[in-house]
Amino acid sequence: MLIEGTVGRAVVVFGIDEDPGPELTFARGVTLYAAGSDADPPDDAGPIGVAGQGDAGPAALAFAARHPERVDRLALIATPIPDDLELDLSTVTVKTLLLFGAKDLATGSTHGRWWQQRLPDARLEMNPQGGPDLLGPMWKRVLSHLAPSCRR
Template sequence: MRLLTEGVVDRTVVLFGAEEDPDPQLTWQRGITLLADDGTAASHEPAGPAAVVGWSDAGLDALAYAAAHADLVDRVVLVATPKPGDDSLPFDAGDIRAKCLLLFGAEDPLTGARHGAWWQRRLPDARLEMYPDGTHDLLVPTWKRALSHLAPRCKR
């Protein structure tokens, strides 16, 4: 894991699918610790309450992490994550006890509403939000919304 932002509150967010903080100012305002997966997430144990966000194909990695650490990961955001090609998951979706927020763009040629609805049907506690003009590059434009779900009531 790679540290992107060191926080001042007891909240860690693990970012899958991006190497940089989508909006450092917004992240700083929340006071959270933001880590980026550098391929070592499978061996990383959260030290306390944690949340995960996965963009695009890395959303599967975020969900696998949430399933493996269901006792500590309480919030998940998927951003424009395509459903698996064969409709099967490498983990049991029922193991994910976290509240999930699904952010998809209606103008995304890779995912769109169809993929968002697929995830919503499979994840036990999921809310789907569609962005009418949203494309696949939705992580930065929705970062404020993602943080409000991942770190509720957290402020610097």
């Protein structure tokens, strides 16, 4: 756990070691967890929002697919098209935010559109100034999607 919240909502992020925006996370009142690919949902959390950054995006997807009764929101940030994905994406039906940077040569709009076409409830947002590291600069947007209406 990176920060303990007060609102009974957890946000699990794959691909981070520290809180990308401590002040914003604190203001939302969520409990923030950094997770590895074999993570289980926290026992003490209510609904869970899940995010995956970059190459950790498929781990976030797999987590959401394994725990549909707990995960109600998903965000993929600059996640490349996978070479091999052992998951039927049509089964991931949670509301999904796809964030990609227009200036990211490795995972720009082509990758974002690929995910959008395969995830049933996905919204693609392109950051015109964004490069590959979008999580920190876009943390407020990610939290507003993963923890809507949550405030400390």
